[in-house]
Amino acid sequence: MLQQQLVNGVVLGATYALFALGFTMMFGVLGVINLTYGVYFALGAFAALWASKAIGLSVWLALPVGAIVAGCIAVIVDTLLLTRLRRAKAPELSSLMVTIGATLFLYTGLSVIYGTEVRRFAPDFAPSAAFEIAGVRIVATQALIVVAALLMAGALIWIVRGTKVGLAVRGVAENPDAAALMGVNGALVTHLVSFMSGALGGAAGVLIGLNFNAIQPFMGENMMLRGFAVIIIGGLGDLRGALIAGFLLGIIEVLTAGYFASAAKDLVAFALLVLTLWVRPVGLFGRAAAKRA
Amino acid sequence: MLDTLSDLYWTYQNVIHGVAVNGILALSVYVVLSIGQLALGQAAFMGIGAYFGAIATTKLGLPFPVAILASILTPAAVALAIGAPTLRLTGVYLAISMLGLGEISRLLLLNWDYAGGALGLSGIPERGDVYLLYGVLIVLIIAFIFVGRSRLGRAMEAMREDETAAGVMGVNIPRYKLAALVVSAMLAGLAGCLSAHLSSFIGPNEYGFEEATTILSFALLGGIGTPLGPVAGATILTLLPEVLRFLADYRLMINGAIIVIAILFMPRGLLSWRMKRTV
Amino acid sequence: MRIALVGVIAAALISVAAAQDNKEPVKLGAIEVLTGPNNRYGIPAQRAFDLAIEEINKAGGVLGGRPIAIAYEDSAGNKDQAMNAARKLIGRDKVPLILGPTLSNEMFAVGPVVNDRKIPIIGTSTTANGITAIGPWVFRTAMPESDVIPVTLKTAKEKLGVKKVVVMYANDDAFTKSAYDVMKDTLAKLGVETLATETFSDKDTDFTAQLTKAKNLNPDAIVVSAHVDSGSGILLQGRQLGIGKNVRFIGGNGFNSPKLAEIAGEAADGTLVGSPWFLAKKDDVNQKFVKSYKSKYGEDPDQFAAQAYDSMYLVARAINAAGGTEPEKLRSALQKVTNVGVMGPFSFTEGRDPADTSGVVILEMQGGKFRIFGETS
Numbered sequence: 001m002l003q004q005q006l007v008n009g010v011v012l013g014a015t016y017a018l019f020a021l022g023f024t025m026m027f028g029v030l031g032v033i034n035l036t037y038g039v040y041f042a043l044g045a046f047a048a049l050w051a052s053k054a055i056g057l058s059v060w061l062a063l064p065v066g067a068i069v070a071g072c073i074a075v076i077v078d079t080l081l082l083t084r085l086r087r088a089k090a091p092e093l094s095s096l097m098v099t100i101g102a103t104l105f106l107y108t109g110l111s112v113i114y115g116t117e118v119r120r121f122a123p124d125f126a127p128s129a130a131f132e133i134a135g136v137r138i139v140a141t142q143a144l145i146v147v148a149a150l151l152m153a154g155a156l157i158w159i160v161r162g163t164k165v166g167l168a169v170r171g172v173a174e175n176p177d178a179a180a181l182m183g184v185n186g187a188l189v190t191h192l193v194s195f196m197s198g199a200l201g202g203a204a205g206v207l208i209g210l211n212f213n214a215i216q217p218f219m220g221e222n223m224m225l226r227g228f229a230v231i232i233i234g235g236l237g238d239l240r241g242a243l244i245a246g247f248l249l250g251i252i253e254v255l256t257a258g259y260f261a262s263a264a265k266d267l268v269a270f271a272l273l274v275l276t277l278w279v280r281p282v283g284l285f286g287r288a289a290a291k292r293a
Numbered sequence: 294m295l296d297t298l299s300d301l302y303w304t305y306q307n308v309i310h311g312v313a314v315n316g317i318l319a320l321s322v323y324v325v326l327s328i329g330q331l332a333l334g335q336a337a338f339m340g341i342g343a344y345f346g347a348i349a350t351t352k353l354g355l356p357f358p359v360a361i362l363a364s365i366l367t368p369a370a371v372a373l374a375i376g377a378p379t380l381r382l383t384g385v386y387l388a389i390s391m392l393g394l395g396e397i398s399r400l401l402l403l404n405w406d407y408a409g410g411a412l413g414l415s416g417i418p419e420r421g422d423v424y425l426l427y428g429v430l431i432v433l434i435i436a437f438i439f440v441g442r443s444r445l446g447r448a449m450e451a452m453r454e455d456e457t458a459a460g461v462m463g464v465n466i467p468r469y470k471l472a473a474l475v476v477s478a479m480l481a482g483l484a485g486c487l488s489a490h491l492s493s494f495i496g497p498n499e500y501g502f503e504e505a506t507t508i509l510s511f512a513l514l515g516g517i518g519t520p521l522g523p524v525a526g527a528t529i530l531t532l533l534p535e536v537l538r539f540l541a542d543y544r545l546m547i548n549g550a551i552i553v554i555a556i557l558f559m560p561r562g563l564l565s566w567r568m569k570r571t572v
Numbered sequence: 573m574r575i576a577l578v579g580v581i582a583a584a585l586i587s588v589a590a591a592q593d594n595k596e597p598v599k600l601g602a603i604e605v606l607t608g609p610n611n612r613y614g615i616p617a618q619r620a621f622d623l624a625i626e627e628i629n630k631a632g633g634v635l636g637g638r639p640i641a642i643a644y645e646d647s648a649g650n651k652d653q654a655m656n657a658a659r660k661l662i663g664r665d666k667v668p669l670i671l672g673p674t675l676s677n678e679m680f681a682v683g684p685v686v687n688d689r690k691i692p693i694i695g696t697s698t699t700a701n702g703i704t705a706i707g708p709w710v711f712r713t714a715m716p717e718s719d720v721i722p723v724t725l726k727t728a729k730e731k732l733g734v735k736k737v738v739v740m741y742a743n744d745d746a747f748t749k750s751a752y753d754v755m756k757d758t759l760a761k762l763g764v765e766t767l768a769t770e771t772f773s774d775k776d777t778d779f780t781a782q783l784t785k786a787k788n789l790n791p792d793a794i795v796v797s798a799h800v801d802s803g804s805g806i807l808l809q810g811r812q813l814g815i816g817k818n819v820r821f822i823g824g825n826g827f828n829s830p831k832l833a834e835i836a837g838e839a840a841d842g843t844l845v846g847s848p849w850f851l852a853k854k855d856d857v858n859q860k861f862v863k864s865y866k867s868k869y870g871e872d873p874d875q876f877a878a879q880a881y882d883s884m885y886l887v888a889r890a891i892n893a894a895g896g897t898e899p900e901k902l903r904s905a906l907q908k909v910t911n912v913g914v915m916g917p918f919s920f921t922e923g924r925d926p927a928d929t930s931g932v933v934i935l936e937m938q939g940g941k942f943r944i945f946g947e948t949s
Contacts, residue, residue: 098557403744411746412746
């Protein structure tokens with residue numbers, strides 16, 4: 001049973017990591033608690049669902065569609081709302097407040113259009129074969145998620161560290177004014193980061209919605225709290241951290257439920273979150289950043 | 294005529310209560326916000342206050358004043374206990390740790406069968422009335438105005454504007470932070486107890502993340518320049534769903550849109566003037 | 573001469589007044605979740621009420637020709653809004669009776685208020701324990717789990733020889749927890765061994781940890797108390813993990829939805845659910861209801877609709893029996909009223925719960941549809 005539980009944990013962890021990648025980027029680079037991230041998660045899933053039903057796309061094509069739609073909407077929200085506030089040098093809390101309002105608006109809008117019932121992708125949307133290896137059962141979609149999480153994290157880390165664009169992003173994250181002085185187009189970078197995190201959220205929505213066959217307008221909300229835990233434990237803004245913390249959390253949760261008590265499963269994330277904040281607030285990989293109020 | 298008036302009052306009684314309760318909650322957020330910290334733990338403290346207050350009257354049969362005391366002291370104790378480690382945290386980290394604690398307390402309440410577990414506590418006796426609620430609210434507002442004008446208020450504002458400078462000028466930052474947290478917890482707990490005894494039923498899922506952000510919005514909408522700001526925000530956001538009732542399906546959407554538009558055009562909140570100080 | 577004129581005018585006025593009286597609708601109140609995540613329970617009820625009213629009014633209404641009308645208030649699943657709704661209906665609209673609210677949590681808050689004001693209130697979908705204990709004005713037409721689950725589990729034991737089970741339930745929802753309490757009691761009374769009890773959150777989507785544990789214990793069946801969202805996830809993941817078809821899933825009322833097969837597909841085959849009603853019940857009353865509902869709304873009714881539909885007819889009968897809408901008379905009329913509806917024969921116990929449990933059937937999911945367990949179609 002242990003092997004199966006470990007596999008369960010790795011798969012669950014992959015879903016957390018996937019969700020956290022875009023979230024930590026949004027949070028860590030743009031520096032604001034953006035509660036709309038959960039909406040992008042749901043939007044990606046719904047966009048892909050629509051694409052698969054209306055145009056008959058398979059998972060390989062619907063996934064990027066979902067990601068791109070979510071990314072675009074993220075940029076629109078950022079432009080319409082957040083940039084304006086940034087320009088007016090409004091207190092940070094106003095940004096938070098605006099995202100609360102926007103989230104309410106978008107979630108409700110989604111449920112007005114689609115209803116609140118749970119949906120799923122068509123059974124033949126993605127490969128659904130189940131494998132049994134060494135007494136452990138795993139389904140193709142689960143393997144897909146694990147691979148996707150690793151690949152996306154890898155790609156992102158390479159972009160952020162190894163390319164000029166990544167350098168610009170890091171610069172803006174560290175010190176927007178200095179970066180501007182160095183010729184970095186701050187607004188463009190912000191939009192780029194918004195798009196990327198929105199797209200990541202959307203992609204996560206498609207994959208996770210596919211894996212659990214549970215697509216409904218509020219699906220992002222349920223992930224948000226765990227998302228907070230993962231990005232804090234991993235370190236705000238750190239992609240490796242999000243990846244590792246995500247997997248770690250998934251494995252610990254499953255093992256707690258499997259060997260201790262299933263009632264404690266939900267407690268794990270928050271207990272670890274609070275512990276991290278008290279013992280090592282910057283998380284596993286965070287750098288002690290300059291104090292931001 | 295009197296009949297119609299009293300009928301009218303009875304009809305909207307719950308809303309009238311809600312405005313006062315939310316006003317007190319908004320003030321509990323205000324305490325923390327006015328020293329420059331972000332607050333997301335009020336819902337959890339409210340829940341603790343509500344539960345311990347309700348258990349006092351429902352299960353232990355104690356008189357209402359005892360319940361009120363319990364609902365103020367228990368959250369205060371919790372705040373003190375968790376205060377020490379969280380003091381070192383700032384801004385976003387503090388807020389998220391409060392969120393985490395809120396979730397933990399929600400999960401603990403869910404599994405606490407004595408308090409009803411998932412089924413919640415029903416049959417809470419009706420205690421307190423509109424005079425008590427508004428009386429408390431008004432007393433609090435006056436108290437806050439006085440504090441705001443005093444030296445304490447100046448210290449708080451200094452912390453809000455620039456914590457490092459305030460520390461250098463001799464403001465005992467950790468003590469103020471802890472005090473603010475404890476006071477905020479007490480107010481939220483009080484609001485929880487009062488509210489519980491006017492709605493005869495409470496459940497553990499009423500004090501979660503969503504509620505925490507709603508409480509925060511009261512203060513953010515109203516502006517934190519004066520204690521009247523959060524109360525105004527609370528009033529508007531409590532009445533809004535009722536006023537928008539005719540919009541049916543679109544009600545929550547419009548609610549969200551109103552918040553967005555309000556903030557975009559008034560980022561510092563509705564009542565953003567700062568208090569005049571006499572000192 | 574003058575007397576005659578006065579007499580004629582009086583007669584005219586009286587007949588006009590009487591004519592007014594005859595057309596004046598009887599306005600009832602209803603609180604349902606019409607928006608928000610739980611509106612899938614409230615909307616079918618609203619539709620069924622409307623359908624029933626349409627039929628009743630077409631057949632002449634109540635009290636000799638008066639149509640029934642319902643003032644709906646949306647609670648959006650929010651306790652506070654449910655309370656505001658109740659106060660508005662009673663204080664402002666002065667309704668003589670309230671239908672709903674949808675959720676048990678809402679009823680716990682609303683019930684005492686309505687009970688205090690001595691207005692009858694009828695829960696058509698609230699199945700938690702303790703609802704009718706709120707007070708003598710609170711009625712319930714929804715069959716509580718404590719009547720249905722024992723029948724389900726007894727059938728499983730007797731017809732399938734189930735001797736040891738694993739129980740899973742959502743521990744953060746009043747409805748699923750209530751149902752679990754009944755399951756626990758019943759299993760103990762039947763002498764069925766509970767190998768393990770696992771919990772999860774109603775909003776969870778991953779159940780692999782609990783299911784792996786369950787699989788390893790080799791139960792005869794897995795008993796689940798969950799809403800359809802988490803329930804279908806459990807079925808899917810259970811089969812994916814390799815839990816064999818010989819291990820059946822047995823569900824509480826939350827499983828009683830065609831959505832189960834929609835989401836879980838093949839994994840739902842063989843699932844057992846006890847239900848006070850099901851779609852393909854062959855009697856005339858039910859078939860007519862299903863047809864009318866489907867043609868009016870384009871969808872099959874579910875049990876929330878069925879219960880609401882019957883409740884409306886019940887209320888109409890009670891109004892007629894009471895000869896008016898005076899609350900105290902209505903209350904006594906309700907206590908005594910009987911009806912044969914789509915759920916079968918109905919009357920209230922002294923405790924104001926459904927008295928007749930003979931209509932409970934055990935359903936099995938096969939190929940996307942429910943059918944009576946044991947019947948080969």
